Amino acid sequence: MNAPATLQSAPAFADAQASCPVALGWMQGSPPPPHRRIRLDDGSAYRFPQLRWSFCHLDHLMPVAEVARGPVPVWDLPRAERDDIGRLAFLPAASRRPIAWDQAMAEAYTDGVLVLHRGRIVHERYHGALGPAQRHTAMSVTKSVLGLLAAMLIDEGALREHAPLTHYLPELAGTGFAGATVGQVLDMATALDFSEDYADPQAHIWRHARACGVLPHPPGDTGPRSIAEFLRTVGAAGPHGQTFCYRTVNSDALALALQRVTGQDLATHLAERLWGRLGAEHTAYFTVDSEGTPFAGGGLNTTLRDLARLGEMLRCDGWADGRQLVPAAVVARLRAGGCPETFARARITGMRGWSYRAMWWVSHNPHGAWMARGVHGQALYIDPKAEMVVARYASHPLPASLACDPTALRAWQALGLRLAEGG
């Protein structure tokens, strides 16, 4: 959520090394001198290169709700590191010049990347302000975690996919959500008057970010002060169910319904259903809005290894270190993907043939890979055929998917091919 900038007009940003938040000394000093200080209320937190520090320290900047790791032992991930991954060469989309994995990671301002192959750590690197015990914003990877929880509740019958969302949230009857089913919200097949173009300073997403508490309210701002309040302002934009249309507010509305049904806030529910049984090494946290509501559209923060554990659990049909956390049928339904036609109508660059199901991106490639994605380079990629999981946290200057995807999607795919070959 940087200051808006298009890819075309992108200024020349300092590279990963030159923008390293540790080397630049952000927030160092007692107290940090003004030129090294990063805060939410002065707008510095999401500026580049400051965001490279902020993305590892959102709890230093805004209130949060903890996601407890519970009493189960840490899920040990054995190591079988291989030294060839950094040199793996592949061709980014729309490029004729092969690039090496390490170079690609640096160009994406990768803060950490971890590869599991058959449950073993084969590659793990940290850069910038990230370390193994540090939590990093997952951005929209959060949505996929929410989608998984919602799919579990649907499987149990606690949430009905074909019920209108307003059955659970009657206060949204007069909004653009009227007439949408829970399933349409879950699959982002709603038609809402909500623009999510980060390059447009007038886009709804900025007003939304202020309501969610992740951007400050400028003086005189009369916009919504909370997620619940924002949802009541969302307008309609045609009939639901026609086209995949990626809108963060779907996640926030779904989370509100989930919370209404379970009687738990999202942080507590995630801890009870997944985090507290996963064998996570660390607690996770959600940033919260002014009413204490976790930001379901992008507020989750975890360590890189714990994100990888979540992916490995899904790769293993819901099993984590001997415990079944998610029914295999639920995992299978997510992995199978959504309606290809609905998705194709959205004409998303670089994702031809993909679909979207329960807030997960499904490639339908020969490996059956599926993933969670977040702006600024966040990714959790699951390749069933290669028995591979990649978790990547990054702090790319630009929030546009196009800034990272052309290289990242090819990187994950290339490594999956290499590992599947046994090479």
Place this chain on the structure above:
Amino acid sequence: MNAPATLQSAPAFADAQASCPVALGWMQGSPPPPHRRIRLDDGSAYRFPQLRWSFCHLDHLMPVAEVARGPVPVWDLPRAERDDIGRLAFLPAASRRPIAWDQAMAEAYTDGVLVLHRGRIVHERYHGALGPAQRHTAMSVTKSVLGLLAAMLIDEGALREHAPLTHYLPELAGTGFAGATVGQVLDMATALDFSEDYADPQAHIWRHARACGVLPHPPGDTGPRSIAEFLRTVGAAGPHGQTFCYRTVNSDALALALQRVTGQDLATHLAERLWGRLGAEHTAYFTVDSEGTPFAGGGLNTTLRDLARLGEMLRCDGWADGRQLVPAAVVARLRAGGCPETFARARITGMRGWSYRAMWWVSHNPHGAWMARGVHGQALYIDPKAEMVVARYASHPLPASLACDPTALRAWQALGLRLAEGG
């Protein structure tokens, strides 16, 4: 840090059961309805009974800095629970009516109390919003943790006890701290123009709390916005070194010096020196001010068991689960206490014969008990002779020590006598 109220004019507060934050449903609902909502900016967080929820959820209300628990295994505390402690009867100070332990804990709005005897948990109770995995504000127990870290640095020669504080913090040369030694700051034997009477709405402590970020700035408030800024406004009040004078700003100044010397913020330093090697079950956290500086005067939050582990480590001369964290000589110096005459001049009700050393309260009673104390009922009591440690977190409506001490100090003492007798 409730709205000021004297003991004399104290209104009749709802009792522990009637003010139970879970039963009252604070912050329940998606989103919580206005009458159940607790936030920092509207002043509700420190109101009673809301504070009973807030004290377990400060990270939901303000930014924090994590204190990592590190990679060492959890220090297992074996259980040998006994059922007689709740019925232990004792006489509160200035009372003729004996009271039972359980009743005393309820009257102090105890959120959790844990007793270790010879390293075993003999008693552990949770109430209100606290559970074994929940972190609670330690209030001024924070100061003692800081004092311990400072004493370690002095022992290592990194911080000089007899050096003027301004040697480390030259920016305080024009303030009331001028002329005070590090040792005088550490032992609160400075003479500062800083009133800490919570019953006086004009007391400096309220302006200080706003600067520390634990109370909101009302509109138009032009007071200091950070701890470092506040320290530069502290005036003088006579010669240093004469009288013990409990002033929270001493802790904040000492922490700034510690941070200047170590090049680490207090949260990082605590993690490196103690928390990451203690075998803590959970990460701890500090609330931070608008510059990201941890609030050393009262911002630490831990689980009850981890607080007890810290006490047990000190009872065991600095050893924690087979690791020496603190040199035995440092522990011995703290336990030996400070200058009794300097302390006696402060005429603190109910603490005749005590002294204060490195931000620890030393009883000089026949058991050699010493402790850390915080307003609203926080306590860590170490009784070497009884081989006992008591950790207690509470949310008493009043921030005055006199609200809890007359009963609490007698409770810890009575249990120490009982356990020492082998009864």
